[in-house]
Amino acid sequence: VSLENVPSPNETARTAFLHREILQLAVLIVAAVLLFFGTRAVAASNRRMRLRDAAEWSERGERALAAARLDEGLYDFRRAAALFRQAGDCGNALDQFQRVLRLRPQDAAALAGAGACAFQLGQYDLARRYQTR
């Protein structure tokens, strides 16, 4: 078959081509939707992992305090607070910030964190007290 005998693509062929494109686009959209649910599931398991880690840091902090290792305890509570906050668990994050504040009442970072968390939880009076301390 000589290539010269192949007709140049006319508008009908181009229409068919675009129809095929729309089909392919639909496939891409389906792929995107599947990817969305897949990613959401993995992200949810990641969040659970962070929450478990946060809880463990908090326990470590308690153990460190029981053994009178103050600095280590502070460090552990800060890690726990940051992880809870990243996972979107403001209630527990506030609790961890408050543990830091019990040890160091003027800790600027913990005050700011506790204030922001209290604000997000809707406890505005508490938030104001932390933010203005």
Next chain:
Amino acid sequence: MNASPSTAQQLRVREHHLFLVLTIVIGIIAGLTAVLFSVAIAQVSHRLFGLAPSPARLLAVPLLVSIVTGILLAKVFPDVRGSGVPQTEAAYHLAGGAIPARVPIGKFITGVLCIGSGHSMGREGPSVQIGAGLASVAGRWLGLSPQRIRDLVPVGAAGALAAAFNTPVAAVLFALEEIIGDMNAPLIGSTVVASVASVIVERSILGNEPLFHVPTYRLVHPAELAAYAVLGIIGGIASLLFCKGLLATRTLFRRLPPATQILQPAIGGLIIGAILLYSPAIMGVGYDWVDQALNGGLLWKTMLVLCVLKLVATIVSYASGNAGGIFAPSLYIGAMAGGAVGVIVHRFAPFPTGDPGAYALVGMGTLFAGIIRAPMTSVFMIFEITQDYQILVPLMVANLLSFVISRRFQPIPVYHALLLQDGIHLPSPATRAPNTARTAGHIMDAEAELVSPDLSIEAAWQWAQDQRWPTYLVGTRDHLLGTVTREQLRDASALAGGSALVSSLVSEGIHVHPDHPLDVVIDRLSQSGGVLPVVSRADVHRLEGMITADTLVRRSSR
């Protein structure tokens, strides 16, 4: 069937709409993949190291995993080392946006393994390459025109970066400023659409939390600007140290015999393991530690040590050929440097100052501006990842200083310098020709006379005496070695009797690329010895033609 003009027009309009829908879909896919990439790294890292890893584990994990990734990077996915941003730029400018399907797949797998196993590298550069790669693959699968396929590359890159950092504005700026290299690019519409689509989907999964939580920092006293300026200078110097160190170390690794290439990531893994033993804080992306520095939770000595260690570790990880970026490390190094400076300023400055955290924040920007060299992106990036508007003025001052210092002493940005090491010369805005200009490619002589490198110096000297020009190209068309001058040949043939080969005299001379405009050609011709080789951008050893003063006069007057 009869094709009326109106049908053709309708079809064009439809292709336009199709492209718009495709932009949204690509943005979403790139964004989701970036989220998946970062989550996968966190999972792998958690599985490999646990919460508080033992010393044996810290030493063994990077080494053992790097042996596996070394094999993958050498045998299965040869073109996915390093950041991915320079490779994406090269694909956009030189390959018409064509990125093979194995690149995004390979980058995902090797990136997760490298960063998850503790290598001190970032996840954003790889995300950009994965996003751009998926966009290019989708474009080709849909059979789009070459121009559209090329256009999809920055679109995918913007979508990926927007989701990786939760920074829609900075992602658009980065696609324009760094990938395309033109802030006025007509693609701004598509990149904005992709970035918005990507961020909406990302936030629906991860929530609209900024990457870092910081208290609102502000400029406390006008004199503080001077302190921020000093921080900018320190940031510029640290950026230079990083860039020079990275390029030099990479040269060192590249000089090792090619057979060792498969093992080089493991050498890096061993060194990283040793550094992790000393301080696990430099592991992986390291945003937890940046967060602490931003919130004033670290001592200044700790921050200083972490700054130096992270700098060294990132250089080792990158130079040894692992897959991962330098965005996150530059933010980390900057936060630590800035935090350390902040504590000192806070303690000794005669005027009231902000918290050290504010300096850590500005420090992040200075290193980003100095290393990545995208000044607009760096300002907006820091603003968006902390959502702190108050600090913008000191941030701009410090970023600019760092950028200027870095540009003064390292004229070629590190991404482009890395490509140069691979023999790829990207067009820079300064040497890019306007569309109407005549270029080196138009006027060059495609026929070039070459001296064979295997010729003896004596024979070459005999030949040279009959030539008009005092400089000669040495090599073959596919592998140009450089130039040699008539004086060099004369002196060498008189001195050594001339039995040595010409190749021993060759020096890598000045060259132009086919797309260089005539004023660049004239400029370079005057610096050359009279003969200017025209070489390919994709491979600087491939000769396309040559230009002499004679050609310049003869051809450009036509």
